[in-house]
Amino acid sequence: MKKLRIATFNINGIRARLPNLLEWLEREKPDIACLQELKAADKDFPAAELESVGYGAIWHGQASWNGVAILARDAQPLESRRGLPGGDDDSHSRYLEAAVHGVLVGCLYLPNGNPQPGPKFDYKLAWFERLIQYAQGLQASDHPVVLAGDYNVVPTDMDIYNPRSWLKDALLQPESRACYQRLLDQGWTDSLRHLYPDERIYTFWDYFRQHWQKNSGLRIDHLLLNPVASAYLSEAGVDAWVRNQPHPSDHAPTWIRLASRKRR
């Protein structure tokens, strides 16, 4: 496998954020980028603009909300799945999967689940159950698999500046955390936490109360690796400078590097 930089970025509106997205792609040059919250219908996806900076793409759009895409530098992702299994009555565009650059990449946007308790939280947990069931097969694949996206889960209290004002939030509920842990227990590696077991790392800073300026963040964007992929994990990080740009998304791109030099 050649060296690969794989990123996930909740873009919070791809049309409103297109200049930010293009600048980030040109500066960081990820080989693969998973995007969430396109908030755009399929016909409004800016495929030509992405093509002009060297990225092929597939996308699963939706007007107003949700929407996911997979971008590939100098390549065209080969779509392998659109939507999780068992979602016949699920109209949300939240999962897209492709083979690209020798890796199978699942791009996911897990439901937020607020307010909880309530039907939205029930939907979050039901969606999570479908993901857990489907991920079991991916985990066991002989090929490298990356499950990247906005999981809308703060895994532990170490992944948030201060849990106090978020205790009732769906992102911190024991049920949400238990689902995430069950996913890890299948044999997935949480890339950033694996490489930085003791560090405060955030990927999201809400727009309120100057949380970015105060670095009051949450770690909710995750890149999970199956055992084949985790053998290649060499670096990980957050492109926090993107959060500091004018008119930013409330998330920052989060990335890993896979390279053959650190085989275990």
Added chain:
DNA sequence: ATGGCCTAGTAACTAGGA
């Protein structure tokens, strides 16, 4: 305990986000 901010959609507001 609430709202603070932001995007999209339809036309001064609402819904949804996290």
